[in-house]
Amino acid sequence: MKIVTFWGGLGNQIFEYAYYQWLKNRYPMENIYAYYPKAGLMAHNGLELFKCFDVIEPPCNKVITIIATILFYLNKILNRLGLPSLFTCTMQNKLYNSIFHCDWWQDKMYYAENYNLDFTNLKMNLKNQQLLKIINDTNSVSIHIRRGDYIKSNIADIYGGICTEKYYDRALSIVDKSISDNKQYIFFSDDPDYVREHYSIPNIIIVDWNNGEDSFMDMYLMSKCKYMILANSTFSYWSAMFNKTKRMVICPSKWNNLNFPDITQSEWIQIEM
Incomplete structure (x- = not known):
């Protein structure tokens, strides 16, 4: 089981979705879930990715949310203390076998040069x-x-x-x-x-x-x-x-x-x- 965090604005959410897809391809036999922290989505327009693009929303449930919330805030505490987080995968440590994955994933290694998502809900005024x-x-x-x-x-x-x-x-x-x-x-x-x-x-x-x-x-x-x-x-x-x-x-x-x-x-x- 792995959990990918979706946070930030729409541009960051696209990076995170590309990473989610990359992770699914890397671990095809594992269940890959999503975590949508309210604190990490409130600065812009909330969770926009699945409203704007024709993509399938990664699964999430109450148990996953509880586990991810604990890890999310524990990770914040460790970062403030300057301590490494051995249970969280980030772009710095690349611990892909970890349960919790929390970063922006801004790197071309996680998507192809022709990577594309199709817009949806284009009700143009x-x-x-x-x-x-x-x-x-x-x-x-x-x-x-x-x-x-x-x-x-x-x-x-x-x-x-x-x-x-x-x-x-x-x-x-x-x-x-x-x-x-x-x-x-x-x-x-x-x-x-x-x-x-x-x-x-x-x-x-x-x-x-x-x-x-x-x-x-x-x-x-x-x-x-x-x-x-x-x-x-x-x-x-x-x-x-x-x-x-x-x-x-x-x-x-x-x-x-x-x-x-x-x-x-x-x-x-x-x-x-």
Whole structure:
């Protein structure tokens, strides 16, 4: 028996599902369960993965939840004390035979280069329908700017200083030189007012209407654009991975300031800051 933790935002939940599938293939004779900690899902929009994608939800029951909850909080205590957790598999120790598996699993070793999940429940409102037509009819460029929690003092040290204004200026310059005509710049951001204040380029659309449980629509729409400028965000990352028609993807050379997850695809253009 093994238990995989699903926590964080939608992008992280996709990484965790890919790991869950990898683990099932590695241990085909074992039962692989899921654990959905409320504390680990409350920061964003809760458990979105199975609402947004056509995937089978991993099994869970009360007994599994009790066992996993004990291990989840015991693991937190051991981490704070600086002690190793011998019963939990993480990306650092890779104890795959462990019962409890709790990490972000941001590594290409857990999924194929063509890994894909199909969106579901696409009840598109009129604005999204109109935008999708524009995306399909133009040389559409998605620009994802993540601010929100990234500028909070307790998180800025981890994710800040990477996708700066200089990064976006360089990325836009690269894209601009690659497109001769019919350009359409589409900004996706959790801070649309910031985008309005800082960007006044021609042919710009600022998507500010997909919020709350509809926020995953931004990932879907970005995944349809022909050119992509990513933020250092797992949400941004999977929009590019699921894009079957992309011509160019620009991303930062690192995804955070603590570790260096091996997730960037070889054909993507990396900008160092």
